[in-house]
Amino acid sequence: MKKWWRNVRRKILPPIAYALARLLGATIKITVEGYEPYAAHDKGQIFVGWHGRTFVPAMFFRGRSVWTIISQSHDGDMQNKLFTWLGFKIIRGSTGRGGAKAAAESIRTLKKGATMAFTPDGPRGPSGVVQGGVMLMAKKSGATLVPVGVAANKCWHLPTWDRYMFPKPFARCIMVFGEPIHIEKNANDEEVECARKKLEEETHKMQRLANQKMGQTDIEPVE
Numbered sequence: 006m007k008k009w010w011r012n013v014r015r016k017i018l019p020p021i022a023y024a025l026a027r028l029l030g031a032t033i034k035i036t037v038e039g040y041e042p043y044a045a046h047d048k049g050q051i052f053v054g055w056h057g058r059t060f061v062p063a064m065f066f067r068g069r070s071v072w073t074i075i076s077q078s079h080d081g082d083m084q085n086k087l088f089t090w091l092g093f094k095i096i097r098g099s100t101g102r103g104g105a106k107a108a109a110e111s112i113r114t115l116k117k118g119a120t121m122a123f124t125p126d127g128p129r130g131p132s133g134v135v136q137g138g139v140m141l142m143a144k145k146s147g148a149t150l151v152p153v154g155v156a157a158n159k160c161w162h163l164p165t166w167d168r169y170m171f172p173k174p175f176a177r178c179i180m181v182f183g184e185p186i187h188i189e190k191n192a193n194d195e196e197v198e199c200a201r202k203k204l205e206e207e208t209h210k211m212q213r214l215a216n217q218k219m220g221q222t223d224i225e226p227v228e
Contacts, residue, residue: 034176049117053125056124131166135208159172183210
C-alpha cells in the first residue's frame with residue numbers, strides 16, 4: 006500500500022502543488038532591494054537564503070534559468086518536477102545521496118557563469134546554520150556568495166524544523182540582497198571558516214532586515 010501511494014503521489018501531487026503555487030504567486034507582490042548589481046552578472050554567483058523562506062524566491066526567479074540543487078529522495082522527485090515547471094535548472098543530489106556528484110556538477114556550472122539559488126541549512130538543518138557544501142562550491146568555482154533575506158507582511162509558518170513560510174494571498178513580500186562575499190581559491194581552512202561565519206551572520210542580518218521592513222519584528226529567524 007505504501008509503495009502504491011508513493012507511486013501515485015509522484016504523479017498527482019506535483020501538478021496540484023504547481024497549480025496552487027502559481028495561483029498564490031499570482032496574488033503576491035514582490036519587492037526586491039539590492040538586486041540590481043546581480044541582475045546582469047556574467048560570472049558565477051550563489052544566492053543564499055534559509056530553507057524556510059524559499060517560496061517567494063521560487064516565484065521571483067521562476068523562468069530566469071536559475072540553477073538549484075534538489076535531493077534524490079522520493080520527495081525530491083516531486084520537487085524536481087515542480088521546480089522544472091517553474092523554469093529552474095536542476096542538479097540532483099544532497100548530503101544523503103549524490104552529494105559529491107552534485108557538488109562537482111555545481112562547480113562546473115558556476116564556472117561557466119551560472120546563477121544558483123541555494124539553501125545552506127537544508128535539507129535537514131539545523132535551521133539558520135551554513136553548512137560546508139556551499140563554501141566548497143564557492144571556493145572551487147570562484148563564484149560570489151550573496152546573502153538574501155525574505156519576508157512577507159502576512160504569512161503562515163508551518164510547524165516544521167525550518168518554520169517554513171508561505172505568504173498569505175495578496176501579501177506584500179520582500180527580498181533583500183546583501184553585499185557579496187568572496188572566497189579565494191587558495192584560502193586555507195581557517196579563512197574558509199571565517200567566510201562561513203560571515204555568510205551566516207550576513208544572511209541572518211538580511212533576514213532580520215527583511216522581517217523589519219515587512220513589520221514582522223516579532224518573527225526572528227531560527228539561530
